[in-house]
Amino acid sequence: MHGKSLVGAMQVTRVAGAVCIVFAAVGCGSQVVQGRPTAATYPDQPAFDPCLLPDEALVAAGVDPSTQDPDFFGVRMRGWNLCKWSNSWHFLGVAATKVPIEAVRENPRNTAITPVSVGTRDAFTYREATPDRHEYCDVAYRSTDGSVIIRTSMKNSEEEHTDPCGVAISSAQALDSFIPD
Amino acid sequence: MTAPNNMLAELASLGAAVEDGSLRLEPGVAEQCVAACEQFADDLKIVQANTRWMSTPSAYGILASAQTLGGKFEAKAIGANGLSDVLEQHIDTVHRLRDLFEKAARAYHEADARAAEMLVNRTDGP
Numbered sequence: 001m002h003g004k005s006l007v008g009a010m011q012v013t014r015v016a017g018a019v020c021i022v023f024a025a026v027g028c029g030s031q032v033v034q035g036r037p038t039a040a041t042y043p044d045q046p047a048f049d050p051c052l053l054p055d056e057a058l059v060a061a062g063v064d065p066s067t068q069d070p071d072f073f074g075v076r077m078r079g080w081n082l083c084k085w086s087n088s089w090h091f092l093g094v095a096a097t098k099v100p101i102e103a104v105r106e107n108p109r110n111t112a113i114t115p116v117s118v119g120t121r122d123a124f125t126y127r128e129a130t131p132d133r134h135e136y137c138d139v140a141y142r143s144t145d146g147s148v149i150i151r152t153s154m155k156n157s158e159e160e161h162t163d164p165c166g167v168a169i170s171s172a173q174a175l176d177s178f179i180p181d
Numbered sequence: 182m183t184a185p186n187n188m189l190a191e192l193a194s195l196g197a198a199v200e201d202g203s204l205r206l207e208p209g210v211a212e213q214c215v216a217a218c219e220q221f222a223d224d225l226k227i228v229q230a231n232t233r234w235m236s237t238p239s240a241y242g243i244l245a246s247a248q249t250l251g252g253k254f255e256a257k258a259i260g261a262n263g264l265s266d267v268l269e270q271h272i273d274t275v276h277r278l279r280d281l282f283e284k285a286a287r288a289y290h291e292a293d294a295r296a297a298e299m300l301v302n303r304t305d306g307p
Contacts, residue, residue: 069227073235099241107240
């Protein structure tokens with residue numbers, strides 16, 4: 001009886017050991033992994049994934065890489081790759097979408113469209129025509145398979161940094177060399 | 182969760198307690214509460230920023246029915262009295278709470294300094 005229990009305990013130990021080996025083999029919980037946790041993936045996602053932007057690019061854009069927040073409340077949307085970060089006073093989001101730049105420019109929801117240059121790219125800033133007390137601004141430009149949208153929004157409307165479009169353009173310029181054409 | 186109006190009434194009551202000097206806190210507690218309020222308000226702002234992003238893809242649907250559905254969702258998310266507005270009210274409430282704790286901390290330190298000064302005066306006296 002006693003011996004049988006010991007065998008049982010040894011078997012449990014052996015199984016637990018095997019499980020540990022499996023976890024060790026896949027590197028469970030011990031490594032920092034770039035990108036996003038497993039989520040629904042679609043064959044028609046944009047080629048560019050902003051969650052793979054290197055830390056140096058994010059630091060240059062003035063945000064903390066450790067604040068990375070992928071997707072839409074954690075849900076990946078068909079045709080959109082989205083990643084967001086923040087610092088003490090604003091949020092920065094970068095989206096790659098299959099939506100053509102013409103559709104972004106002509107969408108009646110987007111107002112105050114203003115042409116700007118980001119590196120050698122023809123871009124424009126705009127605001128979505130919806131009420132929001134926090135200041136925000138988008139920069140958009142054409143990509144090979146759609147558009148890239150870079151959005152800033154202020155954490156507090158009374159912040160001294162009151163030009164969200166200026167912040168969005170600065171961020172877009174800092175990220176420019178890391179985003180494919 | 183406490184309704185915002187009830188919370189505001191509680192805050193007003195606590196504010197009155199601060200004003201008449203009857204609110205008591207341990208040293209450092211108020212500062213911790215201020216930090217907790219700021220963290221909570223930040224978390225709410227993240228949800229708010231995410232809410233705005235959530236409504237963006239719906240503006241580019243191809244099917245008319247999808248655009249209609251997207252429009253309704255957008256109204257719930259960032260329209261008048263939508264989720265974003267409700268979050269804004271909660272953020273305002275948390276900011277009031279933070280201000281209350283800051284006021285309490287200031288009152289505590291001022292009272293402490295006054296008491297220390299009185300003690301020094303008594304010790305230095307004849």
